Amino acid sequence: MIVIMVRHGQTDWNHEQRYQGQRDIPLNETGRRQARELALALQHEAIDAIYCSDLIRAKETAQIIARPLALEVIPDPRLREMSFGRWEGRTFSEIYRDYPEQFEEWFRHTSDYTVPGGESVNLLLERFRALMEDISRKHAGTVLLVTHGGVMRSFLYSILGQDPRELWENALEPGTLVKLMINGDDIQILLRYTPLA
């Protein structure tokens, strides 16, 4: 199946480099412009369905993309960002200052370490895979998923068999679109596109 994954456009918290997790932060003007740019880039794609995270930054990005395609967006909590629990709303340096041991632990055991009050990558992947199974039963054509950086990176790392410690190093900036052909374990990368910030 062909899956187009899109990371929501920029928010003020992205700009301030704050961990958002499941906090509901809206797009900023840059984010809306990025979404319009994505809508243009995708207007000629034959898309069967658009699913999005039920967080406002993803939902709004999806709605802007969906308009010219005349499709309804389907919000699904399984596309939500990883919950960063007590780290949400803080910047990296603040987290590292207040939770140095936990952060080191998370870096060393990225897949199964549960962030204080939050989620682990493995838990995130579990809900994401359940959604993908539902989708593959319902649609034969191209499906667009508007989701979050952590979801996209976790999924790519899991399917590509990379070192989980590198999971957060490979950047997918807000608004990044990745078009994939997935066939069991075989994955083809058809396109990557990032609108200007």
Place this chain on the structure above:
Amino acid sequence: MSAEGKTPAHGGDVWKAQDKWGIAPQAILDFSANINPLGPSPRALKAIEEQLPLIRHYPEPGAISLKNELARYLGVLSEQVVLGNGGSELIYLAARLFYKGRVLLLAPCFSEYGQGLPDAHIRHFPLKREEGFRLPVKAFCMAIKPDDLIFIGNPNNPTGNLFERSGLIEIVEQGARIGARVVIDEAFLDFVGDPGQSLRDRTGVNQNLIMVSSLTKFFAIPGLRLGYAVVHPRTALLMEKLLPAWRINSLAAVAARASLSDHSYINETIGTVKREREFLQRELPGLGLTVYPGVSNFLLLEIPAAKTLSARMIQELLGPAGILIRNCDNFENLTPGHFRIAVKKRPENLRLLEALKEVLA
């Protein structure tokens, strides 16, 4: 050390020229190396100066910040990018990693392909001079055998011509069918100013395709060394495993990041190279030289047989004036009458034309 009578195996050997003719490297007019005639981006030079104190620290492992920026610039995933200490490090790595008994090359082509292997079996597929060194795709596909490791420069070096994207895709797909790897070297493609010709977007699809390129030439930082490969993420994992983490020095990373963001310099480079290449293409035939149809920042020239003059002799005559050209007599399928020149800025190009005119008169 004496360099008497020796031709450098590559262009750009200003050190040997200094030895031989006693001219300081800074004073040499080097048409033998195909480097951006504008020199490095001013932004890159400024960034290097500012960041110079960084050299007391280890570089960022894997130069991940540069990798992320380059991936976005190229429109591929960071997981598909492998950075190298110059493109040649990755060309050597590809040879060591994927050689299974035979290397298949075009003739002529860049002399580093298939190097780094002890006793490699290298087969050359000759391109025809009278056809302007174009690539006969069907015939080439027939020549591919299972397990072959193929290297193709696009544009080809030293001929300077571009091969059609559709033909190259056909070769990659034929390779995929019978189990051959294809390395496409796009070190000079940025000068063409048509990113749509690149095969990098196919690397996520065709796992047998390895695209290698260089930031050294376009951004004029050959002294810093910086190349990259774009491959399928699974191939990238394999390549990364064989490379040390600190192969990209801090200054190369700093210079590259600054250069990639210097859009006006990038556009000016493409414009200058096109204008000056076309100028040379108009002027050189007037000196009696054959000019092959190049699209990048260098041109392959041939001295007509009627002149009893070789490229080697021309170099000997131009050397004392501090002008270096690239004698091509050590390329497979070329003759002692072939040489290559880089496209430089107008005043330098005029000096070369003047000097060649005197030598050929």
